[in-house]
Amino acid sequence: MTKHIGIVACSAEGAALCYRTICIEGVNFMGRYAHPEVTMHTFPLSQYIRYIETGDWEAIASLMLSSVDKVAKVGADFAICPDNTIHQAFDIVVKKSPIPWLHIAEEVAAEAKRQNYKYLGVLGTRFLMESPVYPAKLTAMGIDYRIPEVKDRECINDIIFHELVYGRFSLAARDYFNEVIGRLKNQGCDAVVLGCTEIPLLVFQESSPLPTLDSTRLLAMAALKEATGTVSQ
Numbered sequence: 001m002t003k004h005i006g007i008v009a010c011s012a013e014g015a016a017l018c019y020r021t022i023c024i025e026g027v028n029f030m031g032r033y034a035h036p037e038v039t040m041h042t043f044p045l046s047q048y049i050r051y052i053e054t055g056d057w058e059a060i061a062s063l064m065l066s067s068v069d070k071v072a073k074v075g076a077d078f079a080i081c082p083d084n085t086i087h088q089a090f091d092i093v094v095k096k097s098p099i100p101w102l103h104i105a106e107e108v109a110a111e112a113k114r115q116n117y118k119y120l121g122v123l124g125t126r127f128l129m130e131s132p133v134y135p136a137k138l139t140a141m142g143i144d145y146r147i148p149e150v151k152d153r154e155c156i157n158d159i160i161f162h163e164l165v166y167g168r169f170s171l172a173a174r175d176y177f178n179e180v181i182g183r184l185k186n187q188g189c190d191a192v193v194l195g196c197t198e199i200p201l202l203v204f205q206e207s208s209p210l211p212t213l214d215s216t217r218l219l220a221m222a223a224l225k226e227a228t229g230t231v232s233q
Contacts, residue, residue: 006076009042010083014197121184124195
């Protein structure tokens with residue numbers, strides 16, 4: 001029996017890309033026009049931002065738990081969160097959650113391991129890049145990592161919160177991200193994690209200086225595999 005996917009959303013663009021990927025790619029798992037049942041809940045991004053900026057991960061966990069309670073009550077069998085930054089509250093959430101979760105960074109790390117990447121650049125919000133979310137999962141897989149320099153972290157953060165979350169994807173922003181990725185390549189990275197779920201809507205594999213690990217779509221594909229009982233190769 002196919003499992004019902006619950007999406008605990010935070011920012012609209014990343015959540016929409018994750019949902020859309022599940023629906024579009026479902027055909028490859030279940031046949032024509034088919035995909036698992038999906039339920040999504042989100043609070044306004046403003047509520048999350050208030051606590052992200054103060055580092056109140058307990059409060060963020062409370063929001064996530066409220067969302068997961070809602071999707072569980074309408075039948076979700078497991079949950080995903082297409083937002084990397086708020087995974088800093090993940091360990092708090094899973095202890096109290098009524099249903100199990102997939103972890104976005106675990107899915108990215110598993111794919112990096114599968115592709116034999118050794119040294120990853122990690123992009124995302126400043127709060128994500130400076131957090132233990134990816135270091136913990138990558139080092140557990142024996143993968144090293146690097147984040148951009150302070151100035152680049154600040155610029156990336158500004159673009160995410162002033163443009164990407166509002167659905168603004170400019171050529172100037174794309175060029176800047178590719179410049180940062182180029183610097184990571186020059187520093188020895190062999191791939192880059194798109195660790196904000198909006199970044200895959202801006203940075204494309206075909207124009208990136210490094211191979212990309214798209215956290216949004218990797219999480220969506222992991223959810224499809226979990227829902228359909230498909231074993232990863």
